[in-house]
Amino acid sequence: MGRADARRAQGREARRAARGGGIRRFFTWRKMLGAFFGLCLLVMGAFAALYVYVDVPEANAQAQKQSNVYKYSDGTLLARSNSEVNREIVDIGTVPKGVQHAFVAAENKSFYRDQGVDLKGTTRGLLNTLSGKGKQGGSTITQQYVKNYYLTQDQTVSRKLKELVISLKVDQRMKKDDILAGYLNTVYYGRGASGIQAAAQAYYGVDAKDLDTSQGAYLAALLQAPSQYDWAVASERGKKLVKDRWAYTLNNMVDEGWLDRAERDKMTFPVPDAPKAAPGMDGQTGYLVEAANDEMKRQGITDEMLDAGGWTITLNIDRKRQKQLEKSVDKQLEDQLDRKDSKVDATVQAGATSVDPKTGKVVALYGGVGATEHYISNATRQDYQPASTFKPLVLASALENGSVTQDGDLIGLDTVYDGTSKRPVVGSDTPFAPQNEDDRSYDSPTVRTAMDKSINSVFAQMVVDVTPSAVKKTALDLGVPDKNFPERPAITLGTMNASTWDMAGVYATLDNHGKKVTPTIVKSAEHRDRTMEPVDGVGGQAISRASADTVTQALTDVVDVGSGHEANTSAYDAAGKTGTSENNKAAWFAGYTPELTTVVALYGESTKDGGGQVSLTGTANSGRANGGGFPAKIWADYTLGALGGGSDATFDLEGVERGETSVTESPSVTPSETDEPSETPSEEPETPTESPSETAGEESPPAETPSETPSGDPSESPSATKDPDDGDQPPGERPGSDGLLGQ
Incomplete structure (x- = not known):
């Protein structure tokens, strides 16, 4: 290597040394430690700023x-x-x-x-x-x-x-x-x-x-x-x-x-249960939950409180009785219907409410074919008329007010009335002349007989004797919800609106010797942040015990030998009343035993958009629907099962009021032009002795006839035409047919 090359090599080594020394001077341990602490201080400062800046937010x-949890009365999960x-x-x-x-x-x-x-x-x-x-x-x-x-x-x-x-x-x-x-x-x-x-x-x-x-x-x-x-x-x-x-x-x-x-x-490994689908809102569940929610709202729990969830709501619903009610409707009604191919059957809606008369607890409820299929609960809807299930309330009012007939006779079970069909009422400013079932007239029937056969002309006159205003007051006291129904003689035919829930409360009050019963479905409602006071199902006397027990006595005959004979199984002591509203749009049976009060109703509801009320005539090819038919059969089947096959309990009746027994002047019985003479009784015993199939003709189609000289507003005068649905079946084939309203 020459000297020139050596000098170049030395220069390169010198430059390398100079560069290395510069890097070492830049990355000294002091500088690196200072940078580390500086970074730590920066991070700490940033975190301190973040700590101050970020606050604890509201919960998401x-x-x-x-969710809200709904349970049966025994604590098992409903939904x-x-x-x-x-x-x-x-x-x-x-x-x-x-x-x-x-x-x-x-x-x-x-x-x-x-x-x-x-x-x-x-x-x-x-x-x-x-x-x-x-x-x-x-x-x-x-x-x-x-x-x-x-x-x-x-x-x-x-x-x-x-x-x-x-x-x-x-x-x-x-x-x-x-x-x-x-x-x-x-x-x-x-x-x-x-x-x-x-x-x-x-x-x-x-x-x-x-x-x-x-x-x-x-x-x-x-x-x-x-x-x-x-x-x-x-x-x-x-x-x-x-x-x-x-x-x-x-x-x-x-x-x-x-x-x-x-x-x-x-300890051994605890194998968990197999998963189960959470109960949905289909079937009767949705109706039960809706009824419970509605009751809670009436008690001051808002929609917002319910929607927030967290409630454990135990219902009064008895799980076994609920299943029995569903089974009875299926057996006695749904299995007989052809909803797919029959236009009439497709319109049939059933509803029912069952109450413990001693407590007011709703132990079973039927709202319809299913809450996800038919959204309106037929148990609580109030857009149909209770029809002749109202007649016992007329008698209750007469007894409660010590009312007398136009001849001055005290009204009781043995009081005699004029049973002529289309007889104009006496003593009313509003003309009213209702037609009896099949336009039949009865010769001097007692009130007991009039209740058995649901004779319209008798109860129309009784409303006038008591006064419509007094009858209305008694009805409201007993629990009829419609405060706006007019004070006219026609109210005897149940021309106001009510639900099976409402009428169950009314009849439970009669069952409970006149002490007011309010149906209640919520047993308890618990929430960690708030409380709800359950409804007290029993109040004070709505009417006297004597009045209530006298009505019960009358209604036992309706089940034994009258229009409600289909409800009689001889396995329990029972009282009840049938009812069919105008043009067969609704059919009812309201009945009770000493332990259980149940109201069953059928409604005709159009399947067209917008719904609307239609006739039940022809349901399951049975001719004219009536309260003594499907409703009474459902009631009997359910009550028998709900009471475990029957009951020895009997009505404890006190102070039953018999009334006057003297016969008042009454026109002779005349068959209507539309009835065969053999079908019109010329003389009616106070207590029928014939078999139910021969005597139990419920109330007649009360196509009303105006008085001979109507006065006042012409609109007050009822129509004199006979209901077009009357007569679809021969009279002998409808022993339980109830009357149709004429207005």
């Missing part, structure tokens, strides 16, 4: 959502409300300590000692998020609670930083038990269950308060992977993993001193 809407979240928030005090400790042992052993955060786990999560590796574990119970209750499930850096800050603040502000309660109530367990109460029901069919430690350990283990660890659907590997985690949870409890080792060794 999803975390606060709960959960249709909520986006199946959750029922419970207090931490109701969760057994062993179960609480199981969750802490599984998720965060240091929960009771830490400051609410896991810096290592949070840092790992931030790095995973930044690198795109997705979800990570390691969060504390406090952090998971904050994520579920205050934030979202988004996997972002900003959300994780907020979670860290809020967790620190929450840990400072809240007690550990409250944080744990929030966590248990918000976390998702699979099977559609959010919160430990819903999870306890979903996996073990018990409330959270009844979980044991082993079951709690399974639910705690489940949280790591709910879809994979659900025993019902888990693979063999999934089952092994969840059993291992269950054991890990219990062993941690032993290590923390929360569980005795000997007790732990005795």
Whole structure:
């Protein structure tokens, strides 16, 4: 190598040395340490600013959502409300300590000692998020609670930083038990269950308060992977993993001193129940839930309070009696109908309400073919007339007011009236002349006989004798809801509106010796933040016991030998009344035993858009529908089953009022032009002795006839035309046909 080359080599070495020394001078350990501390100060400053800037927010809407739980009277589950979240928030005090400790042992052993955060786990999560590796574990119970209750499930850096800050603040502000309660109530367990109460029901069919430690350990283990660890659907590997985690949870409890080792060794894996579909709102369930919600609203619980969820609502509905009522409607009505091919059958709607007359509890209710198919509940709808089920109220008012006939005779069961069909009422400013069933006239029938056969002309005159205003007052006192019905003689035919629910209350009041009964379906309604006072189903005397018991005496004959004979099974003591509204649009049977009051009704409802009332004539090819037909048969079948095959209980009647027995002047009986002479009785005994098939002709079609010299507004005068539906069947083929209204 020449000297020139040597000099060049030396120059290169010198330049290299100069560069190396410069880098070393720049990256000295002092400068690096200073930079590190500076970065730490920067991070701390940024975190301090973040800590000040980020406050604990309001809870997110999803975390606060709960479902309402509806139960039968025996505590078994009826339904959960249709909520986006199946959750029922419970207090931490109701969760057994062993179960609480199981969750802490599984998720965060240091929960009771830490400051609410896991810096290592949070840092790992931030790095995973930044690198795109997705979800990570390691969060504390406090952090998971904050994520579920205050934030979202988004996997972002900003959300994780907020979670860290809020967790620190929450840990400072809240007690550990409250944080744990929030966590248990918000976390998702699979099977559609959010919160430990819903999870306890979903996996073990018990409330959270009844979980044991082993079951709690399974639910705690489940949280790591709910879809994979659900025993019902888990693979063999999934089952092994969840059993291992269950054991890990219990062993941690032993290590923390929360569980005795000997007790732990005795524990076996608690295999959860098979999953069950949550009861929906189809069938009768929706009607029951709607009735309960409506009652709660009447008690001051708003829609907003109900929609927020969290209610545990126990109904008075007796599960066995409810099933019996559904079975009876199916057997006695639905199985006879051809809804697909018969236009008449397609219009038939059934409704029923059954009440305990001693308490007012609604023990069974039938709202229709199904709440998801027919949205209006036929049990509580008030757009049809109760027809002649109103007649006992006329008698009750007469007895209560000590009313007398136009001849001055005190009205009672043995008081004699004029039973002439189309007889104009006497003593009324409003003309009224109702037609009896089949236009039949009766020679001097007693009130008892008039009730048995539902003789329109007798009760029309009785309304006038009592005065329409007095009758209306008694009806309202007994529970008829329509306060706007006119005070006219025609009210004897039930021209106001009422539901089976309303009339069940009215008849239960008669059953309860005149003491007011208000049907009530909610047994209890519990919520952790508010209360609802249940309805008191029994009040004071609406009418005297003597009046009520006299009406009951009259109605026992209706079931024994009168228009309601189809309700008589000889297995119980019963009283009742039939009714059919104008043009066969509704047919009713309202009846009671000493232990049970039930009202059943059929309604004709058009299947066309907009609905509307139509005739029931021809239902199941049975001619003219009436209260003594399908309704009475449903009533009898249900009552027999609901009473366990029968009952020895008898009516305890006191002070039954017989009234006057002297016969008043009465016109002779004349067959109508439309009736065959053999079909018109020339003389009617006060207590019929013929067989029901021969005598039980219910009330007639009361096509009303104006008085001979109408006065006042012509619109007040009823039509004299006979109802076109009358006569669709030969008279002898409809022993239970009820009267049709003429206006």
